[in-house]
Amino acid sequence: ILNVEQSPQSLHVQEGDSTNFTCSFPSSNFYALHWYRWETAKSPEALFVMTLNGDEKKKGRISATLNTKEGYSYLYIKGSQPEDSATYLCALKTSYDKVIFGPGTSLSVIP
């Protein structure tokens, strides 16, 4: 069974701090990687699609990088704000129809 791992499991930061977390996956099974943001009492929403080694994506203060050869992706949040508090999920696509989600990193930003 393929495993997608995320670390840390949870993170508490002060408002204004920058932070990053990791998604690790078997590099031999890479087809695409998606990042989702999941706020409490809501549904997951897509943040980034990453398909090529060396991809870098950015949306406001949030950015992501991808290394398919070593099997990891980093998500960075610059100057965290309370509204960034959420669980961040990565999802590995291993083919056109198979997707495996990681367990998520729960971020709490303390005002």
Place this chain on the structure above:
Amino acid sequence: EAQVTQNPRYLITVTGKKLTVTCSQNMNHEYMSWYRQDPGLGLRQIYYSMNVEVTDKGDVPEGYKVSRKEKRNFPLILESPSPNQTSLYFCASSPWLAGGQDTQYFGPGTRLTVL
């Protein structure tokens, strides 16, 4: 408004009583999927469908059935629910886009409790 809807949102039932959770999307998406979310385990795929009349097992299909008779609907059926199926369930859909570009749109979730 483009959306994925699920009903019911909350359900408490008893062991063995058949139930169906409906899922509908209005975006003409080819791909639809069901997930369950349990603490510490993340989203685990139950079943998915690439198109009408095409369904396939995900990672945790035991105890569940699905059907895809119409493109917009993808109901999840629990023929004989058991307490270990108590969970938060999400339906999701996505368009068919080449190269893995197809991120998913999620429904609001159904919280199921089986007593």
